Structure formats: C-alpha cells, structure tokens
Amino acid sequence: MPTTVTRIPDEVLHGAKAIASLQGKTTNEVLVEAWQEYLESHRDEIAANVERAAGLLRSGDMDGLIAHANRDAEHRARRAAEATQA
Numbered sequence: 001m002p003t004t005v006t007r008i009p010d011e012v013l014h015g016a017k018a019i020a021s022l023q024g025k026t027t028n029e030v031l032v033e034a035w036q037e038y039l040e041s042h043r044d045e046i047a048a049n050v051e052r053a054a055g056l057l058r059s060g061d062m063d064g065l066i067a068h069a070n071r072d073a074e075h076r077a078r079r080a081a082e083a084t085q086a
Helices: 010-023 027-041 043-059 062-069 073-085
Strands: none
Touching (some): 010 027, 043 062
C-alpha cells in the first residue's frame, strides 16, 4: 500500500488515536474506516457531481464545466490558507 504524508488536524488525530486504542485497532484502520463511511454516506452527492461534470463534457460546455469545477474554489482556498497557518 502506498504511503502519503497528509496533514490532519491535531484534534482529529488525537480522536482517531483514542478510538483506535479503545477498539484495539491502528489509527490507520480507524481513518480508513471513517473515509469509507464518508464515501458511502455521500455516494449520491458524489455521483451527482460526477454525472453533472460528465454531462457538461458530453455537451461540450467547457464554460459550464469550469464553473462546476470551480464552484467551491473560494471556500477551498480559504480552508487551505487556514490549514497552512495552523
């Protein structure tokens, strides 16, 4: 399994470690399970976004595709800036 360095807020990491300890699992196992649960619970939203992008591609609406891809750009940029300051 490939390894990637990822920044995780301290409170999330500490919580994952505590849950792992209580469940007799590794922190990695707890985080993988959380990610899988997130994907499962957001499956419809993710699928709708992929289908929307695919429809825009099929129709050749590049402006619409760009707008769709950038719909949360300001929010993501703000969160990224906050993460680097932490």
